[in-house]
Amino acid sequence: MLYSRVEDTHFPQNRLIRLRDRLLDLRSPKVMGILNITEDSFYSGSRIASDKELIQRAEKMINDGASILDIGACSTRPGSKPVELKTEVKKLEGAIRILRHQFPNIIISVDTYRSEALRCAAHAGADLINDISGGTLDPMMIPTAGELKLPYVLMHIQGTPETMQLDTGYQNVFMEITRYFSERITLLKEAGINDIILDPGFGFGKTLEQNYELLQALDQFRMFGRPILVGLSRKSMIFKKLDSDPEHSLNGTTSLNTVALLKGASILRVHDVKEAIEIISLLS
16 A cells, blocks of 8 residues: 555656666656765765775665765755866766766766756766756756756755755745746756656755645645655754754654655655665565
8 A cells, every 4th residue: 555655646757767778767766875075065974085985885875776876076055155166077077987987887867057067977977967956057057958868857946055045935835846847847848858857955945844845745746747856865854853963864864755755756865775775665
């Protein structure tokens, strides 16, 4: 019975995502492992400081069941300032080439909102675009994505990572994000991008209460007929509510990821792959 809720098809869904010469089948949920090659990540346990550590962390995630590795070289935590573009590009290119060589069959997602970084990452071997800005922070992002013909994770954000928590005013957070998705999907399709994954952007320009309101309404985003990605892992909506910190938020992450799966999430973006895989197994 639980599995039927995870696999609910009340809304027509496009669950097959084209990745270069293969398909990502999201008819059953998948796990995306987070690889941060920046010293400014909000969760200290996710920071990677060397190529050796990158390979070890990636190998563990793959062995634990990750289908996708999401690599980022520019922190987007609340209040963060962007690193220089050349620094981001250099780190992304090097790390992606290493991962593609060591793990040729793994799906690699690039976490960037800059078109030049995206282009370089794609040429280095990235398969998937994870853009926290939905193309709002770089006018060339969507045209570049269309040219590269890679699937696109469309996330909602209000403002920039540096300013997003300073303006969290919405008349209706769900309706405004719904309107945002509708408008951005149109732009993506006009650029030739049809493989689109939606991410409501938990923690990106939302209050604690708004984040939980979105989680409760998550299943309604299936009206778009697109897979849904959720990034709840160790975020402030967990540790602030529990009066804790990111390092002690795994149990809370597991709890909220369970809710997300039961409300139709297709991809869990996490720091802790093994625990996320266990949730999916228990609900199957």
